[in-house]
Amino acid sequence: MAALNTLKRLLYPVTLLTLVALLSIGLSILAIYKGLTLESPAIIYPIVVVPITLFILCLYVVDRFLVHQMNYFLLMLAELLLLGGGYLLYSYSSSSADIHIATDEDYIFVLYDTDENSLDNFSKKGLFGKEWLVSGNIVHLNPSLISRNDIRILPPDTWMSIHEEGGKYFYKGDSIPYIYKLRNRQANEYERTQQVYIDSLLALALLR
Template identity: 80%
Template structure:
C-alpha cells in the first residue's frame, strides 16, 4: 500500500510535466540500450538523453512542489508556455542547413563560386531548418556562405569513412574556396589526398 501511495504522490494529479517526465525516462532507457548495443557513434544518444532527462526530472520536482500550492489550471498554463518555449528554443538551437548529396562518384567538391543566391535552392525542413537534395558530386555555393557554421554537407549514407580537405584553388587570376570530400578506405586513397591530385580534379571540374 505504501508503494501505491508513493506512486500516487509522484504522479497525481497528472500534469504536462508528468507526461514529459515519463516519456523522457522511456527515451533515456532506449538511448542507453542503443548506445551500448550499437556501433560506437550511437554512444551520443545516452550522452544527450540522460542529462536532458535529469534536467526534466529537476523541473518535475518543482512541479510536485507547486501542484498543491497553486491552482491546477495556472500550473498547466505555465507548463504549456514552458514546454512551447523549450520546444522552440531546441528547434532553433539544433536547426541546420543540410545539403544531401546523392552520387555514385566517390568524391565530392563544394565550390564557393556561384554568383546567384544559393539559399534559393533550399526548402524548409521542420520549423527552422533548411535542406537541399543534390544529385551529383559537384555543388556550387555563393562565397558568402563559406563562413556559415550551420551548413552541413551530407554525403551518401553508404560512405563509411570520409577524408576532407578545405582550401583555395587559384583560377583565372582569382581564387575559389572549396571543400573536397573523398570516400575513404579506397585502394588509392593516399594518392587521392595529395594536393596535386586535388588540383588536377579541380582543373577538370572547372574546365
C-alpha cells in the first residue's frame, strides 16, 4: 500500500511533464539497449538521450512541487508554452540544409565554384529544415556557403563508411575549395586518397 501511495504522489495529478517524463524514460531504456546491442556507432543513442532524460526528470521534480502550490490549469498552460517553445527552439537549433546524393559512382565532389544562389535549389523540409536531391556525384555550391555548418552532404544510404577530406584546387587562376568523399572498401582505396589522384578527378569534374 505504501508503494502504491508513493507511486500515486509521483504521478498524480497527471501533467504534460508527467507524460513527457514517462516517454523520455522509455526512450532512454530503448537507447541504452540499442547502444549495448548494436554496432559501435549506436553508442551515440544513449549518450544523447540519457542526459536529456535526466534534465526532464529534474524539471519533473519542480513540476511535482508546483502542482500542489498553484492552479492546475495555469500549470498546464505554462507547461504547454514551455514544451512548445522548447520544441521550436530545438527544431530551429538542430535544423539543417541536407543535400541528398543519388549516384552509382563511388566518390563525390562538392565544389564551391558557382556564382548562382545555391539556396534556391533547396526545398523546405519540416519547420526550419531544407533539402536538395541531387542526381550525380558532382555538386556545385556558392563559395559563400563554405562556412555554413548546417549544410550536410549525405551520400547514398548504401555507403557504410566514408573517407572525407577537403582542400583547394587551383584551376585557371582560381582557387576552388572542395570536399572529396570516397566510399571506403573500394579497389585501390589508398591510391584514391592521394592528392595526385584527387587532382586528376577534380580536373575531370571541372570539365563537365
